[in-house]
Amino acid sequence: MKKILLILLLLLTGCGKQEYSKNLFYMDTVINIKLYNVNEKKANEAFNYLDSLYQKYENLTDFYDSNSELSKLNNDVNYEISSELLDLIKIGYEWNIKTNGLLNVNIGNLTKIWHDFRENPVSLPNLDDVKIESLKMENDKILNDKVNIDLGAIVKGYVTEKAGNYLKNIGIDYYLINAGGNVKAGKSNKGYYNIGIASPISNETFEIVKAENISVVTSGGYERFYEYNGVMYHHIIDPNTLYPANNMKSVTVIGEDSGLCDILSTTLFLMDIDEGKEFIKDYDVKVIWFTNDDQIIKSDNYE
């Protein structure tokens, strides 16, 4: 009898459990964090920490803030950077090698040209003088004479992974972080989260990922397209063509590590779909492509 009562009471408290939600405004996006099964004090402690975490990485890596550590390095390659920034740059360096130069974080000169064009789309930019160089590193030292590093493809997923790990370490297992199209989910009270993937053409959800302890990251999407003379341009730039990539409308990567999913989604956006299918065989992730002719293609391991 006592057991039945206990179970009923547990159910009752389950119904009354609080959810705490907070919006942070960093990295050109809204980062929404939801925490479950915690008390208010612990939730606030976590929110404060995560606020300072995202802020710290924004201050380190903001390409368009001349005071960021990254900007100082871009101005002077001998500028002494923190180990946190160095770790990010090393990831960029490693992925440049893994992708044969396709994922190149050292094309800030080029991404800035396209950024300026998007701000003031008067005429297509002249790219004749643009030179692309990959990062060269040895023993944690940058060997290039000058760098132009833009970590936009890496940093959001990287910090969001750190955020999830922090929550887990302080005993908050039940959480959901949505960093502007970059979702990291912990455990869920109902056993899964429904994470929708928005269609790049209609703004509606075309797929729902039902899972917990998962990261979902989309590259592409309607939000960061911009149109000029009837042609759509994207913010992800192909270092080979110097133009915005045009292989698909969007690609979504589903896996455990938010940092890896973020990098892979940009990488896959730069590859044609067949090449991408081959490439991801080395990784434990699932992928959905939304093609230029509005077809949905899923990786072989997708069920």
Place this chain on the structure above:
Amino acid sequence: MNKNDIKLVVIVLIIIILLFSLTLFRKKANIANVYYENELILEIDLSINKIYEVDGYNGKVKIEVLNNQIRVVEENSPYHLCSKQGFVSKSGESIICLPNKIIIELPSDELDAEVS
């Protein structure tokens, strides 16, 4: 199991069912929540056609509800991304005016998050 035990079980059961049905009914409402940063500043009934004005970071943000859809019609920002987005109407969708720190959310029973 004596009589008092059964009574207690029944009472607890009734409370659970009441609480459960309450949350069910609340979620069915066809509304939009408007936030400034983290503060809920306005709850909008999407069944009433109307123009609303809220204070954003860069000044007034004008919101229009028309035939169960909602959009931002006027705000002060560099690219006017949130007014260009147009109408949204499906639960789970949102409009984010980043420079104005205004978030309009259509709550969803089905979706916990969305990537785009």
